Amino acid sequence: MNSHVTTAVIRNTAKPAPKRTPPRLLQVVKSERISAHMQRITLAGEAIKGFPDDRNGAHIKVFLPLAHQDKPVLPTLGPTGVIWPPKEEKPITRTYSVRKYHPEREELEIDFVLHGADSPASGWALKAEPGDFLGVAGPGGPDPLLAPADWHIIAGDMTALPAIAALLEELPEHATGYVFIEVTDETEHQPLVTRSAVEIHWLYRGNLVAGKSTLQLDAIKQIEKPVNIKTMSAWVAGENSAVVNIRNYLKSKYGLTKKQLYAVPYWRYGFNEEGYHEERHRVMDEKY
Numbered sequence: 001m002n003s004h005v006t007t008a009v010i011r012n013t014a015k016p017a018p019k020r021t022p023p024r025l026l027q028v029v030k031s032e033r034i035s036a037h038m039q040r041i042t043l044a045g046e047a048i049k050g051f052p053d054d055r056n057g058a059h060i061k062v063f064l065p066l067a068h069q070d071k072p073v074l075p076t077l078g079p080t081g082v083i084w085p086p087k088e089e090k091p092i093t094r095t096y097s098v099r100k101y102h103p104e105r106e107e108l109e110i111d112f113v114l115h116g117a118d119s120p121a122s123g124w125a126l127k128a129e130p131g132d133f134l135g136v137a138g139p140g141g142p143d144p145l146l147a148p149a150d151w152h153i154i155a156g157d158m159t160a161l162p163a164i165a166a167l168l169e170e171l172p173e174h175a176t177g178y179v180f181i182e183v184t185d186e187t188e189h190q191p192l193v194t195r196s197a198v199e200i201h202w203l204y205r206g207n208l209v210a211g212k213s214t215l216q217l218d219a220i221k222q223i224e225k226p227v228n229i230k231t232m233s234a235w236v237a238g239e240n241s242a243v244v245n246i247r248n249y250l251k252s253k254y255g256l257t258k259k260q261l262y263a264v265p266y267w268r269y270g271f272n273e274e275g276y277h278e279e280r281h282r283v284m285d286e287k288y
């Protein structure tokens with residue numbers, strides 16, 4: 001009998017679509033104040049297993065417990081999409097950034113701006129203690145978060161600082177450009193680590209209300225692209241008006257396309273997340 005068998009190996013070269021992971025129920029293991037109004041919350045738990053270690057700075061959803069709950073009731077993934085718990089148990093949802101995932105310790109750090117004790121997420125972070133529960137879904141958002149280039153403009157306020165700190169840690173040595181971070185004053189400084197050659201500038205808003213200054217746009221208007229630069233990309237996040245004004249300026253001055261320009265409003269002055277969510281998506285969906 002002829003035992004010769006020919007086997008054909010068919011290799012699928014396309015990158016497989018990432019499998020959606022259901023929201024994870026995690027617990028606080030540490031809560032520390034890293035600057036006057038920034039609280040770093042470290043989360044861990046069995047459900048963190050498999051969290052990717054190459055998405056620092058990426059978007060995540062957090063699910064907060066309601067006033068009568070210790071643990072948030074998390075949505076689940078059904079065959080046709082997300083299944084939410086009934087209204088009386090539906091968690092409060094906010095969007096945050098992965099500050100850093102530590103695979104060796106299986107711990108996730110999220111930095112929360114403390115802008116008010118009465119706002120759900122900021123108020124939760126202010127009081128968070130080891131053992132408290134938080135739901136986390138993601139990470140998601142553009143990958144890479146910053147389009148690779150020789151020269152970058154990166155700007156944001158304190159809500160963007162966790163993602164900016166993560167971006168800086170990833171930038172290669174040859175990357176150049178400018179980073180503008182708007183805060184109230186030097187009490188909001190935190191150490192930033194980068195091997196790149198970008199210039200980091202802290203901009204002080206002083207007594208001006210968050211979301212009511214033009215400091216970042218004014219600073220960006222002062223810089224010029226060096227003549228020898230071949231590729232550039234920009235990254236802007238923070239309060240709605242600041243982001244939209246900077247985005248419009250960068251588009252007209254440098255002709256940046258959507259691929260080269262991440263411009264995402266993270267919050268809007270005078271609106272909570274429920275009131276602003278749809279408008280953010282309208283801004284993000286604008287074509288350019």
Ligand SMILES: Cc1cc2nc3c(=O)[nH]c(=O)nc-3n(C[C@H](O)[C@H](O)[C@H](O)COP(=O)(O)OP(=O)(O)OC[C@H]3O[C@@H](n4cnc5c(N)ncnc54)[C@H](O)[C@@H]3O)c2cc1C
Nearest residue numbers: 096097112113115119120121122159266268270271272273
């Ligand atoms: C992709 C993405 C990533 C984000 N990453 C982070 C992050 O890593 N860290 C972080 O702190 N935030 C981050 N944010 C912003 C955060 O989601 C908003 O600030 C959110 O509104 C906070 O929820 P809250 O419950 O505290 O306040 P809300 O209930 O949403 O708002 C209550 C009131 O507070 C005001 N407000 C909201 N945020 C601020 C602020 N920062 N300063 C002053 N007033 C404010 C609102 O205008 C409103 O009047 C991110 C947002 C997006 C879209």
